[in-house]
Amino acid sequence: MALSRSVLRDLIGRQLAQQVRFAASAPATQPKKPEALSQETHARKHEGSVKKVEHEAMKVADPETPKVTSMFDEWGTVYVSPYTKNWKPMPKDFKEHPDRDLANFPHPEMKLRPDKVRLGFIPDKWFLAFYEKTGVTGPYLFGIGLWSFLISKEIVVLEEEMSHMPPLLFINYMVLRLFGHKVEGYYDEVIQNDQIGPLSAVRDQELTGVKQFRSYVDTANKAYDTLLEVLPEVRRENVALELEAVYRERVNQVYKETKRRVEYLVESESVKRRFEQQHMVNWIVDQVTKSFGPEQEKKIMSKCIGDLKTLAKSA
Structure with a gap:
């Protein structure tokens, strides 16, 4: 304002x-x-x-x-x-x-405050407008002449009720001089409580929000400045951690690949050994079977049957 x-x-x-x-x-x-x-x-x-x-x-x-x-x-x-x-x-x-x-x-x-007045109700700026042309007495003569003109032409008719005007003007002037400041104070308080007070409360609330936001921005700026100070070290540590993770992953891949190849070699040797053993057993069995005659087979079969019967009786 x-x-x-x-x-x-x-x-x-x-x-x-x-x-x-x-x-x-x-x-x-x-x-x-x-x-x-x-x-x-x-x-x-x-x-x-x-x-x-x-x-x-x-x-x-x-x-x-x-x-x-x-x-x-x-x-x-x-x-x-x-x-x-x-x-x-x-x-x-x-x-x-x-x-x-x-x-x-x-x-x-x-x-x-209201503008300055003269004679209790006439604005002072009206008098100042006459000074350049007529001097100090000009506005007073103009007022008296205008009033005389209105009365002489009976535009303003003086009758018995006109006698009430001077006392009323005097009473209004007295009331204004004695109680005007109290009336102004009362209405100023009313305007302050009913109009300016709520608007001031809204303004104060908005200012409080702005101050809180400003403090938040200051805190965020300080945090950002602190982050800028430690950011290079943090980035170096992150890069070192990433390199360490990649190194461990590659070492694990080498370990798995080496283990797979060693297991392949062990399995290959085991299969080869089993194959050789099976082949040797089959060859021995074939040679032994070829060396038997029909009579030996009958004797062996009868011997086996007899052993089975003996085992059955003992069981």
């Missing part, structure tokens, strides 16, 4: 007044020129108006002040919102994002 032009004008005026006071306190080495004198006079006038505004702003209704003895003790108290009195203007070097559309979506502005 941006500050109003009147508040910015007051801040700039205070800065100019400080510069003038500093220049006045410095030792004068050269006579001042007429232009400098006019600028200094203008600055002094502005300083006087600023001091008047500051003096009025100091008369703020404070709940901690002692109880007043009369309602007129608060006469002309100027209300300054506690929510906005410490606001600061936007920095001059602030730059918007290039994608921000300020033409269609400008910054919202809200006046912190």
